[in-house]
Amino acid sequence: MQRLVDSLIGSWPQMLFAIMALTTVGCSIAVVVTQNIVRAAVWLLFTLTGTAGLFFLLGADFVGATQLLIYVGGTLILVIFGVMLTARGPFVQMKTQSGEWTMAAVVGLVLFGLLSYSILSTGWVKVVQKQSIEISEENSPTTTQLGMQFLGVPPQGSLVKRDPAGIGYLLPFEIVSVHLLVVMIGAAYLARAKRRKRAEV
């Protein structure tokens, strides 16, 4: 009995991981299978929350919270908002053609193959050995490491050499944010009500 309890406790991160991963995978399958578009969005909520849970479990608290804030609190709500405004009547139920299934399956399998290949071909090195996976302030603050990596300083114990140019991820990040800003201005320009030119008197 004692050994059983001990082994259960020893494997609790794995068990939690299994629960989270199964939730994520099951719900993402449900997103694809569901024909009602709003229900699909609800399944997507659980998928994204499960992904955030996986991040928390791996000790990436900042990334997990960001996942919740941006994908669940922002993107998903905008998706629902768009769906509710546009999808009344026939568009709520989606009928998928068999051709679309084939196309989607091909794209999905190619992506899966690519990801599996890159996962299998990477020489994984254990960077940090931790006794237990806990997200607490006693563990290293992930935000500090993320901020340092933005400035091109590799995380402690990493095998990656310091970026000689010293740019890190800051420049790509800035480019992406400016890009987003441009897209938003463009969307606002396209979506706003067109004013007719006043007829000359």
Next chain:
Amino acid sequence: MSDLLTKIAWPFLLSVVIMLFFQFQAIIFVWLERKVSGRIQDRLGPTRVGGKFGWLQTIADGVKLLLKEDLIPKDADRPLFRISPYIVLCGAFAAFLAVPFAFQWAAVRLNIAVFFMLAVMSVEVFGVIMAGYASGSKWALFGGMREAAQVVSYEVPMAMNIVPAVIAAGTMNLNEVARMQWGGIWDWMCFHDPFTFFAAIVYIVCATASVKRAPFDLAEAESELVAGFHTEYSGFRWLIFFMAEYASMLAVAWIATIMFWGGWSGPLPITQWLGLWHTNAAGDYVPGTLATIIGLLNFIAKGYTLIFVMMWIRWTLPRIRIDQVMKTCLKYLLPLSCFLLLGAAAWPLVVRTRFGGQIGGAVAAAILALIVFKGILSTPKSAAQGRREVVYK
């Protein structure tokens, strides 16, 4: 077996304690809301159930709600209709897990606690929108849409107004931020510099809007939308929405308390003067158990005070229109928050390095005094003029 205790039983126990508090505070708030609204409207509020002050009014309300018929409309999307209250509840409850109720007393000591709280509370909106959609009712759908537009917009200035305090503190760890404000009222973050002082006020406005309280309760707007997103809800499901609403009010009030209004410390360091503090093994000067409990009481009292202010605003001001709500956010609050953010970032570089630390508190106190005395002593000109026009026209 000690592993069993620390890893499974202890977190479970903490969750249960927080859940109990979570439900208990709703009971207090419903009673308080009735009393405050009654007093502001020159009524008495509840007076009979449970004695002179109607202490047990909420229990009576709860019993009534539990006995109500649980209606689900014919056109409703049944599974979604059923789960949406729970999504809202989960969002509000998860925020409570990261709150440090007193020094080191938090269920999960997160390094990014304030960010985590904002993130999980943003999930709540989803439940509300789903409730609006799944009800199969036009009123509910309109309520849900307004909610989506309003809350997503107000989350931006709300988060941006926390950043000045984060800059001043240098951490997002709520425990650490509150620890930096140990001492008297002059050490509180809102008197750190003028920008944090204004951010504290703008934050309360944005927080009121983001928990959809009046004057920003467009999602409910009973005069136009019956009851908005919860029109079709009755009984216990409706109760869950309200429990979550009060809980998220308390959560945003506590974020404000820790980030700006001193956390667990009172206006004067009385527990330090009484010698309830001691130096621990690590060499830090920390409160003893009694001082920690007093800190907990301080913390709860401050949260309740801010909620009282929210109720006061709710029962004093009329509801504004949805276009005014969006205009307030996008045209006034957002630029103001950007300005406060820039100012707060520049303050430590420009002023603190030249003039030293206490000048911020002095400037902020001077501004506060100016505002308060100007408000009290001067006649509100516009109001007086408006009244005259009405009378003599």
